[in-house]
Every structure is written in C-alpha cells, then in structure tokens.
Amino acid sequence: MSEILPIIVAKYNYWLYIILMMIGLYAMISKNNLIKKLVGMNIFQTSIILFYVSIGYKTNATIPIIENAHGDSHSPHELIIHAADYINPLPHVLMLTAIVVSVATFGVALALAVKIYQRYQTLEEDEIRMRLTEE
Amino acid sequence: MHWQIDLIILTFTIFCALAAISVKDLLSTAILFGAYSFMMCLLWAVMGAVDVAFTEASVGAGVSTVFFVAAVFRTSRRTKD
Amino acid sequence: MLQQYSEQAGGQKIEIHSSNHSFALWRLLLYATADFPAWGDPNSPANSYLSPHYIQKSIEETGVPNLVTSVLADYRGFDTMFETAVVFCAGLACFLLLRNFKQKEENFYRHIPTGVIIQFKKGDKTLPVGKEFEHIDTEWIPYDLIIKTVCRILIPFIQLYALYVVAHGDFSPGGGFQGGVIFGSSLMLYAIAYNLRTLVQRVKEKLLGLFCAIGVLIYAGIGVVCMALGGNFLDYGKLSQILPVDPGHIRAYGMLGVEIGVGITVMAAMVIIYVNIVSIGRHDEGL
Numbered sequence: 001m002s003e004i005l006p007i008i009v010a011k012y013n014y015w016l017y018i019i020l021m022m023i024g025l026y027a028m029i030s031k032n033n034l035i036k037k038l039v040g041m042n043i044f045q046t047s048i049i050l051f052y053v054s055i056g057y058k059t060n061a062t063i064p065i066i067e068n069a070h071g072d073s074h075s076p077h078e079l080i081i082h083a084a085d086y087i088n089p090l091p092h093v094l095m096l097t098a099i100v101v102s103v104a105t106f107g108v109a110l111a112l113a114v115k116i117y118q119r120y121q122t123l124e125e126d127e128i129r130m131r132l133t134e135e
Numbered sequence: 136m137h138w139q140i141d142l143i144i145l146t147f148t149i150f151c152a153l154a155a156i157s158v159k160d161l162l163s164t165a166i167l168f169g170a171y172s173f174m175m176c177l178l179w180a181v182m183g184a185v186d187v188a189f190t191e192a193s194v195g196a197g198v199s200t201v202f203f204v205a206a207v208f209r210t211s212r213r214t215k216d
Numbered sequence: 217m218l219q220q221y222s223e224q225a226g227g228q229k230i231e232i233h234s235s236n237h238s239f240a241l242w243r244l245l246l247y248a249t250a251d252f253p254a255w256g257d258p259n260s261p262a263n264s265y266l267s268p269h270y271i272q273k274s275i276e277e278t279g280v281p282n283l284v285t286s287v288l289a290d291y292r293g294f295d296t297m298f299e300t301a302v303v304f305c306a307g308l309a310c311f312l313l314l315r316n317f318k319q320k321e322e323n324f325y326r327h328i329p330t331g332v333i334i335q336f337k338k339g340d341k342t343l344p345v346g347k348e349f350e351h352i353d354t355e356w357i358p359y360d361l362i363i364k365t366v367c368r369i370l371i372p373f374i375q376l377y378a379l380y381v382v383a384h385g386d387f388s389p390g391g392g393f394q395g396g397v398i399f400g401s402s403l404m405l406y407a408i409a410y411n412l413r414t415l416v417q418r419v420k421e422k423l424l425g426l427f428c429a430i431g432v433l434i435y436a437g438i439g440v441v442c443m444a445l446g447g448n449f450l451d452y453g454k455l456s457q458i459l460p461v462d463p464g465h466i467r468a469y470g471m472l473g474v475e476i477g478v479g480i481t482v483m484a485a486m487v488i489i490y491v492n493i494v495s496i497g498r499h500d501e502g503l
Contacts, residue, residue, distance in 0.1 A: 009138060010254035016145050018245045020152055022238045027156040030235065033214040035161055035206065039168055043152050046175050046195070053184045058263060059256035063183045064283040065388070066275050081275065083268035084258045087183045089283035090267045093292060096190050096284065097299040100393045100482065103194045103202075104306030107489035110206040111310045114493055117210040124215055185389040186284040193397045198486055201404055205494040208503050 013054055020047040034113050034123045038106065045102050049095045056088035064089040140181055148174040161212045162204070169200040278467040280386045288391065289471040293450040296474070297435050300481050307428050307485030314497035324352040351413060353501045360409075367409035374402040382479045386468050392478030399479065400486030412495055412502035421491075421499060424484045431481025438473050450474075 024047060027040025064086050117123055120131045151171035155164050172195030179188035253260035270287055280286040288296055323336040325343050328350055334343070343349045382395030407415035439450040447454035452470025456463045494502035 011249050011252065013141070013145070013255050014249040014252055015246060016149065018242060018249070020149055021245075022242045023149070023152045023156065025241065026235055026238045029237065031156065032216050033161070035203075035210070036156060036164065036214060036216065039155055039164060042168070042199075043156070043171070046172070049187075050175065050178065053179055053182060053187055054255065055260070055262045056184070056267070057182050057256050058258040061183070061258065063185050064271070065185075066281040066283065081272050083263075083271045086271045086283065088263045088267040089270060089287050091262065092184045092187050092284050093287045094295075095184075096187050096288065096391075096393065097296060099187065099190045099194055100397070101299055101302050101306075103199045103397075104303045104485065104489075106199055107202050107486075107493065108306050108309045108313070110202055110493055111313045111489070114206055114209050114496060115313055118496065123210055123213075186282075186391070186394075189389045189394050190397075193394050193401070197401050198397055198404070198490075201401065201408075201490060202493060205490060205503055209493065209496055 014051070017047050017051045017054070020050070032125050034116065034125065035110075038109050038113070041109075042102065042106060045098075049098055049102075052091045052095050056091035058084065058087055061085055061087050063087060064092065141178070144174055144178050144181060148178060159214055159216070161207045161210075161214055164214075165200055165203040165207055168203060169196050172196040172199065278471075279464050280468050280471060282386055282388065284389075285385050285391055285471060285475075286467075289474045290450075290452065290467060293439070293474065296478065297432075297439070297450075300432055300435055300478050303485045304428055304432050304481055307488040310489045310492045311425070311497075314492040315499075316497040318498070320354075320498065320500060322354060324354060325349045326352050353411070353413075355501055363409050367405055371402050371406055374405070375399055378402065378479075378483075382475055383472065385475050386471060392475035393482055395475075396479035396482030397486060400483040400490075403483075403487050404490050407491070407494075408503055412491065413500060416491065416499050419487065421488075424488050424491075427480050427484035428488065429481075431477045431479070431484065434477030434480065435474050438470060438477070442470075 021044055024040045024042070024044030028037050028044065031037050031040060062085060066081060066086070113123060116128065120128050122128060122131070148171060151167055151174055155167040155171055158164055158167060172191060176188045176191040176196060179185075179191060253262075257263075270291065271283060274283050274286045275281060278286045278290050280290075321337065325334045325336075325345075326332070326349065327334065328348060333352065334349075345351050378395045378399035380395075381390035381398060382392055385391035385395070403415060403419060406418075438452075438455075441458075442451045442454050443449050445454040445457050450470075452467045453463075455470050456466040459466065459469060461469055491499060491502070
C-alpha cells in the first residue's frame with residue numbers, strides 16, 4: 001500500500017483527465033443530436049486544455065506574476081528570480097488562446113446547426129439522414 | 136495546493152460532464168455545460184493558472200452559454216438521447 | 217453502456233461500437249500515463265528547457281510582471297496575431313452563413329396612447345417608431361422593468377471593468393481576450409434586457425464589422441510600424457523612436473496597443489456571432 005499511494009497521488013489527475021476526454025469522445029461518436037455532439041467536442045477540447053495546463057504546474061510554486069516587480073522598476077537587475085518559484089507560463093499562453101478559439105469555433109458550429117435546423121426542421125442525425133434520402 | 140480540493144472539483148467536473156451529455160433537454164444541457172465550464176475554471180484557479188481561469192470564466196461559462204441558449208432558442212429543446 | 221450505432225450506407229452495414237472504441241483508447245492512454253512525469257514535478261521536460269528563460273528574463277527584457285502577458289504578446293506575438301485572425305474569421309463565417317437580408321413577413325406595432333395593436337402582413341410597410349407607435353416582437357417579449365433598470369445601472373460598470381481588464385493585462389490577470397469578451401457580453405446583456413432591435417440600432421452592423429477588422433489591423437499595424445522603424449515584426453523596442461516614454465517600459469506600451477487590438481476584434485466578433493445566431497441573421501427579433 002505504501003508503494004502504491006505515491007503513484008496514485010502522482011498520476012490520478014491524468015487518469016481523471018483521460019476519463020473526461022473519453023466522455024467527450026463517447027458523446028461525439030454515439031450521440032444522435034448535433035448539439036450534444038458539440039458539447040462532446042467541447043468536453044474533449046477542455047480536457048486536453050486541462051492536461052496542458054496541468055503539465056505546467058509545479059509544487060510549491062506561485063502564480064506566474066513576478067512579485068515585487070510592480071510599479072517603479074528602475075532596477076530590475078536587482079530582482080533575483082528562481083524559475084522553480086513560478087508556475088510555467090508557457091502552457092497557459094498556448095491554452096488561453098485555444099479557449100478563445102474554441103468559443104469562436106463553437107459559435108460557427110452553432111450557426112451551422114441553426115442553418116441545418118432551418119432546412120430540415122430537426123437536429124437529430126438519423127432524421128436528417130431520412131430527409132436526405134427522401135429528397 | 137491541497138490535493139483534496141483538486142480531487143473534489145475534478146469529481147464535480149466529471150459529474151457535470153456526464154450529466155450534460157446524458158440529460159434529455161437541451162436547455163438543461165446548456166446550463167449543465169455552463170456549470171461544467173465553471174468547475175473547469177475553478178480547477179485552473181486552483182492550479183495557479185489565473186489567466187486561463189479568467190478566460191474560461193468569461194468565455195466558457197459566460198459567452199458560450201449565451202450562444203448555446205441562443206441556438207436552443209432558435210432550434211428546439213427536443214433531443215432523443 | 218454498449219451502444220450500437222448502425223448505418224445503412226450503400227447496402228454495406230457499418231457498425232461502430234463507440235463505447236468499445238473509447239474504452240480501448242482509454243486503456244491505451246491509461247497505459248501511456250506510466251511514462252508521464254509525476255504531477256507537479258518542477259524538473260519535468262515541459263518545465264525545463266524554454267520556460268525558465270521566460271520566467272527569469274521576462275522582467276529584464278520586457279519589464280512586464282505578468283509572465284503570461286509578456287509571453288503572449290511579446291515572445292509569441294506572431295502566434296497571438298493569427299489567433300486574433302481566427303476569431304475575426306469566425307465572426308465573418310457566422311455572418312456569411314446566417315445573414316439574411318429579407319425582412320420578416322409580419323410586423324406588429326402598438327399605438328401607445330390607445331393600446332391598439334396594428335399588424336402589417338407585408339414586410340414593406342413600416343410605421344415611424346417613436347412616441348406614438350412602438351414595435352412589438354412576435355416571438356419573445358422581454359419587457360421587465362426590474363431587469364431593464366438593473367441592467368441600465370450595471371452595464372456601464374461592466375464596460376468599465378472590461379476596459380480595466382484590458383489596460384491592466386500587464387500587471388494582473390487579464391488582457392485583450394478577456395476584456396474583449398467581457399465588453400461583448402455587456403452588449404449581449406443589453407440585447408437580452410431590452411430588445412435585440414435596440415442593440416442593433418445603437419451598435420450598427422457596419423460598425424461591428426469595421427471594429428472586427430480594425431482590431432486585426434491595429435495588431436498587424438503595430439508590427440509593421442516596428443518593421444518600418446528598423447526592427448523585426450512586432451519588435452516593440454523600436455517604438456521608443458516615436459513614442460516619448462521611458463525606454464524601459466516601451467515594450468509594455470507596445471503590448472498594451474496589441475491587447476487593445478485583440479480586445480476590439482474579440483468584442484466585435486462575439487457580438488456578431490450572438491446577433492446572427494439569435495435572430496437567424498435577420499437582425500430584428502431575438503432573445
């Protein structure tokens with residue numbers, strides 16, 4: 001037990017992210033409603049973003065805003081900064097833009113769904129396929 | 136950071152995700168998806184990614200829910216699964 | 217949980233066992249986590265090559281305490297420029313997909329002194345909306361005094377907060393993306409509390425399109441100005457030749473300009489997407 005516990009503490013986050021990702025994948029593949037599929041896509045996306053952000057996490061480190069550097073910083077060279085004291089900002093930057101792009105794509109996808117509804121009067125995939133074969 | 140807080144929020148997130156894809160009303164899905172985004176935002180705040188958490192709070196839990204409700208208003212609430 | 221999803225495509229039956237697939241992938245990824253570094257390890261590969269340079273040199277090279285902003289707008293400014301272009305394209309795509317210039321078939325007006333409701337079957341006849349007549353939505357009537365009053369008080373503060381978020385992106389969490397989204401959602405709140413028509417009259421569609429393009433233009437323009445002054449694209453240090461500010465802070469000012477561009481584009485794109493979705497591109501009635 002004493003050997004397993006450190007492994008669990010070190011890795012359980014990743015396992016739960018994978019569960020979340022598979023929930024998204026399952027919804028994307030097997031749900032019949034187009035908007036449900038979009039929700040699945042977003043869950044998938046956010047779980048990957050979560051994974052990236054958690055890679056940058058460091059224990060015993062603070063948020064990536066340099067302390068004592070606000071205001072009049074005429075002598076920035078005197079400031080001694082250790083990289084281990086601050087969380088890695090690089091994944092945050094990449095994922096911050098990814099979130100905004102994800103909402104933009106979500107908007108376009110919803111616009112497509114609205115357009116499909118206008119034409120076929122339904123959002124269910126099998127009903128849309130039925131209408132397509134009728135035409 | 137305490138791993139207990141992280142674990143509790145992560146569990147809530149997974150429950151919100153499961154509920155959002157399994158509930159049979161798209162308006163409820165919209166609200167549950169907003170709750171999911173907010174839980175995600177809390178998780179990032181706990182992890183120290185304050186900028187990402189701020190973005191998610193304004194984008195994911197705010198604007199994306201509004202888009203969702205707007206799309207449901209213009210389509211239908213009905214879903215078979 | 218096993219759900220079979222069958223499809224009849226050209227006489228050939230394809231079956232996808234979706235949950236089986238996700239289970240298999242789940243097991244595979246679970247196996248892969250064995251090779252991951254421990255959670256929160258300061259010496260993991262992601263934390264060891266480039267990011268120590270960003271953390272240690274950022275304040276010296278750019279003078280901005282918020283590392284995320286300095287990496288976002290300075291070290292990786294080119295990346296962010298195209299992310300902004302993606303948001304611009306999303307606004308454009310929603311406009312092109314949904315915009316419908318045909319007017320609605322029916323129009324309803326209320327004669328305010330008498331309360332009589334007038335209906336026009338053809339869309340071409342309209343009445344002057346003012347003290348005498350008011351427009352009535354057919355699908356959604358959001359008249360509520362409390363919501364209107366509260367939103368009228370609240371919206372200026374939300375917009376002020378959005379501007380604060382954009383302006384303080386260098387020193388605290390925030391920046392162009394967040395500020396732009398908050399500003400855009402204040403306009404959406406206005407549309408929800410009052411009327412979509414009121415918003416469209418106040419904030420014209422052309423203005424939104426113009427803003428959406430101007431933001432990207434500001435971003436790219438700052439890069440081109442830096443290039444014209446003899447530096448690289450988005451090399452804000454060269455701006456000190458034309459801006460009379462402290463050279464130690466010049467990069468912070470360059471980033472502020474870039475963030476303003478991002479904020480304008482994001483704000484306009486969000487409002488365009490919302491207005492187009494909620495009125496199916498007719499820009500008259502909506503939530």
